Amino acid sequence: MEYIKVANLSFSYGGERDVIKNFSLEINKNGLYVLMGENGSGKTTLLKILIKYINGYRGSVKILGKDLKEFSLKEISREIAFLESEIPEIPLKVREVLSWGRFPYGEDEFKKEYLIGALNLSNVMEKKFSSLSSGERKRVLLGRIFVQRSKIVLIDEPFNFLDPRYKIEIADMLKILSRKRIVLIATHNLNAARYLGEIIFLLKGGELKGVLSKDDVFSLDAIADIFGIKDSMKKEFLKFYNIEQY
Amino acid sequence: MDSDRKFLFYVIFLLFSIVLVGFWSVCAGQVKLPLSSIIDVFLGKGNSLIRTIVLDIRLPRFLLSASVGGMLALSGLSLQTLFRNPLVDPYFLGVSSAAEFGVTVAILMGVNASVFGISFASLFAFVSALCLIFLLIRISSSLGVESSKAAIVLIGIAISYVFSAANNLIALYKKDLFLQTTFWSMKGFNNVSISQFYFSFPFLVIGFLILFANAKKMNIYLSSDLTAHSLGIDIKKFTVLMLTVSALLTSVSVVVSGTIVFVGLFIPHIGRLLVGDERKKLVVITVLLGLFLLPLFDLVSRTVLPGQEIPVNTIVSAIGAPFFLYLFLRRKNGIH
Numbered sequence: 001m002e003y004i005k006v007a008n009l010s011f012s013y014g015g016e017r018d019v020i021k022n023f024s025l026e027i028n029k030n031g032l033y034v035l036m037g038e039n040g041s042g043k044t045t046l047l048k049i050l051i052k053y054i055n056g057y058r059g060s061v062k063i064l065g066k067d068l069k070e071f072s073l074k075e076i077s078r079e080i081a082f083l084e085s086e087i088p089e090i091p092l093k094v095r096e097v098l099s100w101g102r103f104p105y106g107e108d109e110f111k112k113e114y115l116i117g118a119l120n121l122s123n124v125m126e127k128k129f130s131s132l133s134s135g136e137r138k139r140v141l142l143g144r145i146f147v148q149r150s151k152i153v154l155i156d157e158p159f160n161f162l163d164p165r166y167k168i169e170i171a172d173m174l175k176i177l178s179r180k181r182i183v184l185i186a187t188h189n190l191n192a193a194r195y196l197g198e199i200i201f202l203l204k205g206g207e208l209k210g211v212l213s214k215d216d217v218f219s220l221d222a223i224a225d226i227f228g229i230k231d232s233m234k235k236e237f238l239k240f241y242n243i244e245q246y
Numbered sequence: 247m248d249s250d251r252k253f254l255f256y257v258i259f260l261l262f263s264i265v266l267v268g269f270w271s272v273c274a275g276q277v278k279l280p281l282s283s284i285i286d287v288f289l290g291k292g293n294s295l296i297r298t299i300v301l302d303i304r305l306p307r308f309l310l311s312a313s314v315g316g317m318l319a320l321s322g323l324s325l326q327t328l329f330r331n332p333l334v335d336p337y338f339l340g341v342s343s344a345a346e347f348g349v350t351v352a353i354l355m356g357v358n359a360s361v362f363g364i365s366f367a368s369l370f371a372f373v374s375a376l377c378l379i380f381l382l383i384r385i386s387s388s389l390g391v392e393s394s395k396a397a398i399v400l401i402g403i404a405i406s407y408v409f410s411a412a413n414n415l416i417a418l419y420k421k422d423l424f425l426q427t428t429f430w431s432m433k434g435f436n437n438v439s440i441s442q443f444y445f446s447f448p449f450l451v452i453g454f455l456i457l458f459a460n461a462k463k464m465n466i467y468l469s470s471d472l473t474a475h476s477l478g479i480d481i482k483k484f485t486v487l488m489l490t491v492s493a494l495l496t497s498v499s500v501v502v503s504g505t506i507v508f509v510g511l512f513i514p515h516i517g518r519l520l521v522g523d524e525r526k527k528l529v530v531i532t533v534l535l536g537l538f539l540l541p542l543f544d545l546v547s548r549t550v551l552p553g554q555e556i557p558v559n560t561i562v563s564a565i566g567a568p569f570f571l572y573l574f575l576r577r578k579n580g581i582h
Contacts (some may be wrong), residue, residue, distance in 0.1 A: 048472075051475065052475075053476070073480055084472045088473060090469050091523040092468065096524060097469075100465075100466050100477055103462060103478065
């Protein structure tokens with residue numbers, strides 16, 4: 001089944017230059033997928049189109065075999081869970097934030113309690129979300145995604161603002177999440193993309209520049225092109241990321 | 247004490263306090279009445295003078311000030327939620343200057359009648375405020391999600407300046423008119439009739455029910471537009487709903503009692519201090535605090551000096567303004 005099928009998608013904000021250009025992508029089975037590109041390459045815009053936050057695109061988008069335009073906002077929020085890159089200030093208890101996973105379809109207490117135990121969130125349940133550290137907040141927000149139980153999960157920059165410890169924890173949660181779901185991550189974090197991505201879509205200037213799978217050899221030139229790295233800086237680039245060769 | 251029991255305690259405490267202030271308001275004043283004579287009146291007994299004082303003067307005054315307190319408190323809460331900013335108050339959108347403009351026009355036109363106890367001046371004020379609300383909603387819904395809230399603020403401020411300019415211009419040529427309008431906007435709870443309460447109370451009930459029914463959405467909305475949208479909340483519809491509820495409650499309260507400052511700003515704050523930000527509890531506590539505190543302020547305003555009444559705004563400001571400063575400084579120091 002085609003879970004996500006994007007064909008010839010183009011989009012511009014208010015008729016200016018296209019931030020998404022003739023973009024196509026197809027995802028057919030569970031797993032971890034990565035949209036990789038520099039800031040401004042159109043990753044976030046693409047995710048916003050998929051959750052109907054942005055309308056007025058050209059081309060076709062199908063979710064679970066149905067045209068995106070036929071979904072109501074409520075329906076799409078059931079099929080697609082989304083996590084933005086910002087970590088919001090929410091002055092409410094963790095328990096409340098987790099319960100949003102079942103909005104607007106009613107709560108599911110048993111499953112929720114089970115998940116809270118499994119995700120090791122039970123000791124923060126009664127704490128205020130905004131009193132937690134960034135890493136803990138991200139864990140709670142991902143916990144909400146588990147509670148949501150949607151088929152498709154979109155996450156924008158999951159590793160921003162996180163300490164190494166939490167980066168690993170979040171990566172681990174994402175792997176578990178992707179066993180039964182499609183998890184599509186947008187990131188400019190090269191290490192995270194290589195570590196997590198089973199399929200990596202390379203994005204530049206709103207265009208799809210290539211698709212890599214986990215076992216492919218990454219070509220230095222292709223990656224350098226995605227991030228706009230000049231020839232003179234390629235050596236430093238390899239050193240910085242501590243890579244022998246792609 | 248866990249938060250649910252704390253909440254229940256506050257609800258019971260506030261309900262009790264409201265009844266207490268109610269009885270106290272009816273007893274206290276120029277003519278002090280013992281509780282027994284009040285009970286007599288409610289049982290259909292008592293002499294006609296006492297009946298008039300209780301049923302035509304003091305009871306309507308208590309009921310109206312309570313319902314205005316509730317309306318302003320809820321109005322403030324819904325705007326503070328919409329802008330995710332606890333320093334917003336109900337007059338932020340220019341509703342009061344719109345209403346004043348309506349009054350000015352009514353007085354200019356020389357209409358002096360009233361329907362069902364509501365004067366034409368008040369009706370003009372109401373219509374003028376409704377026009378403002380309609381304009382705000384039209385403009386905000388024609389804009390994109392991301393720019394609409396900033397636009398609402400700017401338009402609200404701009405329009406309120408236009409209305410004040412119009413008021414001032416008219417005042418320049420008709421000085422007595424200026425005085426009349428000013429008195430109207432400061433009228434508070436003098437010469438209250440029960441019909442004003444009947445007019446305003448349904449709005450309070452409907453406003454409360456709408457906010458209570460949307461409490462979960464309000465919670466989710468506190469995170470961010472994008473997150474709320476991804477959980478199925480239509481941000482545009484939500485914005486219009488919050489705006490309409492708030493502006494309507496403010497307009498009605500301005501129409502029946504003029505501009506009452508600070509209540510809509512600091513009552514939701516007290517509610518937050520008591521039960522936190524969770525909206526289901528906060529909506530209930532906020533409306534109860536409004537029903538309790540404004541009649542209390544009004545009671546103070548007419549009893550603190552013997553034989554003389556201080557405008558209720560003065561009492562509210564004297565208590566409200568220092569409290570506002572305290573909150574602001576607390577916020578600046580990051581102990582939010």
